[in-house]
Amino acid sequence: MKLYGYWRSSAAYRVRIALNLKDLAVEHISVHLVNNGGEQHRQAFKQLNPQALVPALIDANDQHHHCITQSMAIIEYLNEQYPRTPLLPQDAYSRAIVRSMAQILACEVHPLDNLRVLQYLVGEMDVTQDNKMRWYHHWIHQGFAALEALLQQHSGQYCFGDNVSLADLCLVPQVYNAKRFNVDLSAYPNIVRVDNACMQLPAFQQASPEMQPDAN
Amino acid sequence: MKLYGYWRSSAAYRVRIALNLKDLAVEHISVHLVNNGGEQHRQAFKQLNPQALVPALIDANDQHHHCITQSMAIIEYLNEQYPRTPLLPQDAYSRAIVRSMAQILACEVHPLDNLRVLQYLVGEMDVTQDNKMRWYHHWIHQGFAALEALLQQHSGQYCFGDNVSLADLCLVPQVYNAKRFNVDLSAYPNIVRVDNACMQLPAFQQASPEMQPDAN
Secondary structure, three states, X not given: OEXXXXXXXXXXXXXXXXXXXXXXXXXXXXXXXXXXXXXXXXXXXXXHOOOOOOOEEEOOOOOOOOEEEOHXXXXXXHHHHOOOOOOOOOOHHHHHHHHHHHHHHHHHHHHHHOHHHHHHXXXXXXXXXXXXXXXXXXXXXXXXXXXXXXXXXXXXXXXOEOOOOHHHHHHHHHHHHHHHOOOOOOOOHHHHHHHHHHOOOHHHHOOOHHHOOOOO | OEEEEOOOOHHHHHHHHHHHHOOOOOEEEEOOOOHHHOHHHOHHHHHHOOOOOOOEEEOXXXXXXXXXXXXXHHHHHHXXXXXXXXXXXXXXXXXXXXXXXXXXXXXXXXXXXXXXHHHHHHHHOOOOHHHHHHHHHHHHHHHHHHHHHHHHHHEOOOOOEOOOOHHHHHHHHXXXXXXXXXXXXXXXXXXXXXXXXXXXXXXXXXXXXXXOOOOO
16 A cells, blocks of 8 residues: 655645554655645656645555545445444444544634645735734634534544544644644633643554654 | 535535535524524524534434434435445545545635625624625635646546536535536536536536525
């Protein structure tokens, strides 16, 4: 299995955790999102993924060596193909809650706060550095407040009950990111607690940005 | 079944199409996102969905009357609970491609171009109206270029082969939105073709914004 990623990409981080939880051996190929104007824009990578985004996965067990993109699609694929350590609960309603938690982060927070959007705000929209930070904090707080409410209802040791799920795979990279930008997390005790619980697990520890070979 | 939505919400539009394709009777409850400062911020609605976002679904067949939020989680739930007219293909790789197409729109385009983000850009980031429109067009073009490349490879009559899928449910509302903002779609012949094919189907026609009782 080959994963095209980048140490600080939250979306790649989610997939790394999934691969570790499922104990799948993987070759990590670094696509540096900053150096050389962003290696994701190189023609060779764009042939693989026209979106010029990481992560992208090639499953060696797939005889056609198809490339799968978009972190949530990759994780659903891994979960279907490699059922050990399931990342979604058994019943449909519980799965919906887990996916809903995941999508609060994947569809409402991360798309607004990732590197290329922050760069575009400053570079093209004439937004000041101060306002860029306000923007970042605003969307994190919007999403975390919503997620915290769901965790109050549904969390156990992890986001949904006592089993690790897709929601935890999205939460940990987003908390990592929030800490990096000095977001005050004191209003989100459940988010902080679940993040700490996840970070006790080797699968999460080994997926963390600083543990990646391309970290700098 | 009760769907809390808004006629112009792209995310609610996706769910309306899914409900129609699965021939599920539904009571539509309008949450006006503009009038009265945005009815989604009212306490009664926030008790239902702390995210203060539409769509939100209550499945009458669920004895607990749980509320499910986030359009993609809702659609996956409907697809699991009501398997007729499946919205995902049979094999895992094909499902991954369909989800990947859907997520290009749901995670890379729509979150950046929806009403609350455009309002925040102008109201809080001091972005000009001209720059707001440049922002809107930029992210649509980024996403549509990526999707067009996938459609070249995988589309038939619809986004993925000749069966309607989750990808089409995301594509049609996004094209509707793009047309509203006068985005030039000439570089995306497959997107335009698939959108036209979908709009021949009553399930899509009846889900369109102008057909909703709260359209104004």
